[in-house]
Amino acid sequence: MAVTKIKPIKSTLKKALDYIQNPDKTDGKMLVSSFGCSPETADIEFEFTIAQALERxxxxxHHLIQxxxxxxxxxxxxHEIxxxxxxxxxKGKYEYVLTTHIDKGHVHNHIIFCAVNFVDYNKYNSNKRSYYGIRNMSDRLCRENGLSVVAPQKGGKGKSYAEYIAEKTGTSWKGKLKIAVDALIPQVSSFEELLSRLQAAGYEIKPGKYVSCRAPGxxxxxxxxxxxADYTEEAIRERIEGRRTRTVKAPKAExxxxxxxxxxxxxKAAQSRGYEQxxxxxNLKQAAKTLNFLxxxxxSQYEDLTAKIEEVQTxxxxxxxxxxxxxxxxxxxxVLIKNVSTFQKTKPAYDTYRKARNKDRYRAAYEGTVILHEAAAKALKAVGISKLPNLAALQAEYEKLQEQKEALRADYGKLKKQVKEYDVIKQNIDSILRQPKEPEREKEMERG
Incomplete structure (x- = not known):
């Protein structure tokens, strides 16, 4: 089981990075990893990325704890999880430092990632939706690694999305008003009478260019x-006069x-005869659909079905x-594009530093830039880059790969859907095959 929480870092970035990399907590820094940056210079690299953002x-x-x-x-x-x-x-776009702390009774991960990504320099939007996405990712990884998953608290009554939206936007009041109007239209002979009846029902009416209503509370x-569209004054008058019927939504595709x-x-079936029916x-409908699918x-054969499932799964x-x-x-x-870009942007200052008579003084004045250049040079050397590649060509290739990735994602999504579909078909067939045949049931009844 893993519990996650996330919080923003608005200041003291270096202090936070130093804390999570504490050797006493990370087995002598053996449990420290990073992406897109060096753990030692992450604060400088983060700030350099943020400085290039249009909207900072x-x-x-952001500090994520697992x-x-x-x-x-x-x-x-x-640490692997x-x-x-x-x-x-x-998603391969934000620099991060990951550490695993082992100094307490429970093992926990710290992930600090830059607030701005280094691909298109857009900031990360942290909100409830993104947090629940993180929690779901963590739960999925726990399941895949044989760990338990946090279950929802028993007895806790949450709000559905519809309930949340109703409270935020007032659609619950709108829903009640629509029901009231729909109920009154067959009973009244004019729009004015409808308003009068609404008023009698407790609604406060505000006349004007657009008639408004307010329910008690x-x-x-x-x-x-x-x-x-069916509730404008003109539409309601037409509905009262019988010249218009309420628009009915087309049924959703099955x-x-x-x-x-x-x-x-x-x-549930044992407790409710209606549900059982x-x-x-x-089941009859789904059995028919299952056979139609086959x-x-x-x-035509069970072996063909299992072979097809194996094929689709593969x-x-x-x-x-x-x-x-x-x-x-x-x-x-x-990361390569980032390092090439950083190398190029910081090279003039670094060249000046190399030629400076008083290197210590120059480095003290431009320490961040010098460190960034050295970090970029070190990263490029680590991946075997001796001659600087063309940045524009790299970016063009990245865009092409991005398109290929989206195509692969679409194909993978379709195949996952097929796997799920065939799994349902197989479960239904297995269920049908397990059911005793009717003649056998009748014989058993006769014997009884």
């Missing part, structure tokens, strides 16, 4: 026209095949591996 914001970095259940994971595995999480969150008035319900072992009809895909895994490989290639190229 107030944050220098804590594991005591005794559930060893240090190296925790932390790297997978950091890569998933930053509602803070603001709601204009009728904001309820939709989904694919769903799993059959195990009625015999369903507690619905489940039987549902016919459409020319699958294709999906290959596509997934290809996508991961492309993401790794893009991440490496993004």
């Amino acid at each position: 914001g107030n944050n220098l970095a 804590s594991f259940e005591p005794g559930e994971v060893d240090y190296q595995k925790a 932390g790297k997978q999480l950091a890569d998933a969150v930053t 509602q803070e603001r008035f709601t204009r009728l026209k904001t309820l939709g 989904r694919g095949v769903s799993l059959l319900i195990d009625i015999e072992n369903s507690i 619905w489940a039987k009809i549902h 016919t459409e895909h020319q699958i 294709e999906s895994e290959k596509a997934g591996d290809a996508l991961k490989g492309m993401e790794k290639r893009l991440a490496d190229m993004a």
Whole structure:
């Protein structure tokens, strides 16, 4: 089990980076990793990236903490999971430093990543949605590594997205008003009578160019026209006079095949006869869809089905591996572009430093620039770059690879959908094959 939390770093970036890299907490810095930067110069590299952003914001970095259940994971595995999480969150675009602390009762990872990415210099948007995305990534990695996952608290009543939106935008009041208007239209002979009846029902009416209504307890008035095209004054008058009917939404396209319900072992079916009847009809429909699917895909034998599932699964895994490989290639190229760009931008100052009579004095004045140039040169040398590549050509290649990645992602998504679809088909077929045949049931009844 891993618990995650994230907070912004608005100042003291170096202090935060020094803290997470504390040798006493990281097994002598053995559990320190980084991407797109050197752990020793990360604060300077972060600030250099931020300086190039069009919209900087107030944050220098974001500090993500991933804590594991005591005794559930060893240090190296925790660090490995932390790297997978950091890569998933930053997507090969943000510099980060990852450390694993082992000085407390529970192992935990610290990930500090730059607030601005070094590919297009856009800032990271940290909000509830992005946090839940991080939490889901962490949970998925825990499952993949055989760790437990945090379960929702029992008895806790959360809000659905619809409830949240209703509270924020007032759509719950709109919904009630629409119901009231729809109910009154068949009963009244004029728009004025409808308003009078609404007023009698407790609504406060505000006349004007756009008629507005406010229910008891509602803070603001709601204009009728904001309820939709069928609720403007003109539309309501036409509906009252019978010259217009309320627009009915087209039914949604029916989904694919769903799993059959195990009625015999369903507690809900045992408790509700209505649900049991619905489940039987549902199963008949899904069984028919399952058989239609097999016919459409020319699958007549169970062995053919299992072979097809294996084929699709293999294709999906290959596509997934290809996508991961492309993401790794893009991440490496993004870092290369960053280092080439940094090298070029800092070279004039570094050349001046090399020629300066008083190098110590010059370095003290331009220390950040000198460090950035040396870090970029070191990184380029580490990947075997002796001759500086053309930056424009690298960026053009990166764009092409990005397009290829999106195509791979689309293919992988389709294959994943197929895998899921075939899995449902197989489960349904297995369920159908397990069911006793009707004649056998009748014989058993006769014997009884």
